[in-house]
Amino acid sequence: MTRGQTLRPFYWRATALFPGQEIVSRTHAGRTHHDYAAFGDRVARLAGALRELGVEAGDRVGTFGWNTHRHMEAYYAPPLLGAQMHTINVVLPDDDVEFIVEDAADDVLLVDPGDPFETVERLFDRFDSVDHVVVMGEEAPESDLPVHAYEDLLSDADPVEDWPDVDADAPAGMCYTSGTTGTPKGVEYTQAMMHAHAMMVQTPSAIGIDQSDVVMHVVPMYHVNSWNFPYAATVAGAKQVYPGPSPDTETLADLVESEGVTLTAGVPTVFIDLLEYADDHDVDFSSLERIVVGGSAAPKGVMRRYATEYDVTIDHAWGMTETMSIASVSRPKAGMDLEGDEGLDVRAKQGLLSPGLEMRVVDDDGEDVPWDGESFGELWVRGPTVVDEYYRRPGANEESFEDGWLKTGDIATVDEEGYFEIVDRAKDVIKSGGEWISSIRLENALMEHPEVVQAAVIAVPHERWQERPVAAVVASGPVAEDDLRQHLAESFPRWWLPDDVRVRDSIPKTATGKFDKKALREELEDAPTPYAPEER
Structure with missing residues (x-):
């Protein structure tokens, strides 16, 4: 069986069944x-x-x-x-x-x-x-x-x-x-896990790739099997486009236009950069229908611009190496009103768990938190595409797995509809005065500011409050810290506001394109902040 x-x-x-379907590849020697x-x-x-x-x-x-x-x-x-x-x-x-x-x-x-x-x-x-x-x-x-x-x-x-x-x-x-x-x-x-994951991705509840799609593989093939798209696209019989070594935004834009790409996926920074490129160049995104983002959340402003200016939908996905990448996609339920900002609120979450998986969100005592969209807890998952151990790491196994569940280390909330939202990694959540502050929510709000291109928020040690948030931003033009703090104050209480906002030329990234908060902490944790939290 x-x-x-x-x-x-x-x-x-x-x-x-699809012997004539095309595979396009950009190599060191040219396009094949x-x-x-x-x-x-x-x-x-x-x-x-x-x-x-x-x-x-x-x-x-x-x-x-x-x-x-x-x-x-x-x-x-x-x-x-x-x-x-x-x-x-x-x-x-x-x-x-x-x-x-x-x-x-x-x-x-x-x-x-x-x-x-x-x-x-x-x-x-x-x-x-x-x-x-x-x-x-x-x-x-x-x-x-x-x-x-x-x-x-x-x-x-x-x-x-x-x-x-x-x-x-x-x-x-x-x-x-x-x-x-x-x-x-x-x-x-x-073999069974890889088979199950590709079939799961095929379902309309997840990505739903079919033979009419032209799939451009932006997720590096060295990163979690390129989110298993090379398997899912192949079994679907879809046309595939491989962008080759170190593709820049010009290359990606050209491939979308020349090859008629309908679907692509990657970390948000790739598509933020692509949008900036489109601002300054004549691009044709008319074939593009969907972008799947993961690794971190795409700013709502970026999602809004793709939707209104190019009729492109951004779907959030979530996953880990331990879940074979994609384990959830934020697709709307039937009957949901997806017009305007309410639709963006749904799509901005990590979404509904993919078919075949189960989840819990538990507090520090191991108890399930309410599905009220507010209560925080650690996300646990299990299922046929979730590993139950690391290779030759017994100590890590004891820490990360329990009774068949993978303890993801992601801090999440779940709303009444079952949509979950990652509010932080356990190692990145800011614990200030006994309360939690979500670095991800602050980052997303900062990137809603029209002058902010990238934003990362980290915790720095504080003698009185244990930890306080500090933000690093890359801006497209002149921007004052007070303007950014005022922008955040419209959505968050005063004690959530970063003690300092550093405008930088760049933010360090990891080998997979995510913000490297470890490196950022090493740069900023000893830097003096201009305000004392009690003054705020």
Whole structure:
């Protein structure tokens, strides 16, 4: 009964039912166009090449690259062989890359040319497990490493014709958490989990990708399997667009226009920057229908502008590495009035839990909080796409899992309709004078100001109040702190207002594009603030 709960039916459906559907890829060498028939042959050849390199069921194939058609092929070939595909973040520091490759014990690395290859070449002597490095390009650079050119391997390989029967419980994928609060933790996904997640994303209650969509993969393929869009879009038979190495806003805007993109997804900063680009350039977003954002909340002002100026809907999603990315989407229930700001209020939340999952929101005593839209608690989730342990981390397992539930570390409220809203990470919520202040709500409100482009709020230690909020903002023009505080005062009590608002040229970001609050705290926690909270 579980034989079909693998990635094999996805591969079969795309290649058998939609062989002429297009796959567009921007590579180091330029833009390429393939179809699902060519994709099927290339995956079979990659699988044959990996076999010739010694990859067997249970082995791990690491990928270290950008969003291209070759990386997409690597999403399929190892799992179809019964091996495990392990994505590695290409912008991590060397020490993290070394730790992750060694911890996972990757047997083969598939790497992009340029910076990714140079990183692997620099670190190769530290890797005990890696036997082969395959450069995902037309040719491989001169090197002392056991290196192979991807296209040469494919042209010389005998394609796999009879795929092995793979158990649904066999590991198929692996990602590592960001490690912002310690050593990165490995998370393994089985064939059945990846199958279930893609099918869940397919439902209209989640993303609802279908064959008429043109899906542009902005979420990095090294980040939580690109939110599993390469699987969901493939099984849907949709046209796919891969924007390649380090795409800038001009590249993304051009791909939307030239390829007729209807759906894309990523962190909000990408689409804030894209909107700014559109302000200064002649862009055509007429094909674009939906943007899915996650990682943090998009400002309502940005959502409003996309809707009114371009007729593009922004849907919020929420998820974690431990939930295989998307675990909720803020889609309206039937009969809801979505006109004006009320509709934005619904879409700005992380939404309704995806089909197949369950959740609790619990207080410090482990009791469920009321669904009143006001009470805070930690979000717990469980279901077929939620892991129940970390790879080789017994201490972290005890802290993060309880009776089948994943304790997410996200602080949330739930309204009467069941829509939940992440108000902070447990490590980011500001505890001032015994009360909680949501950094996310302050950030979203700051970004509603017409001159504010980006905003991050952190807690700094305070002798009397334990912690107080301090804000860092990037502005599009001159803006005074008092104006920003007055703007916040329209929505929040005085004790919520930041003690200081620092206007900066930029805000540090993590390797996945989120605001790096750890780095920001290190910069600001000892900085003097101009006001004492008791004066406010």
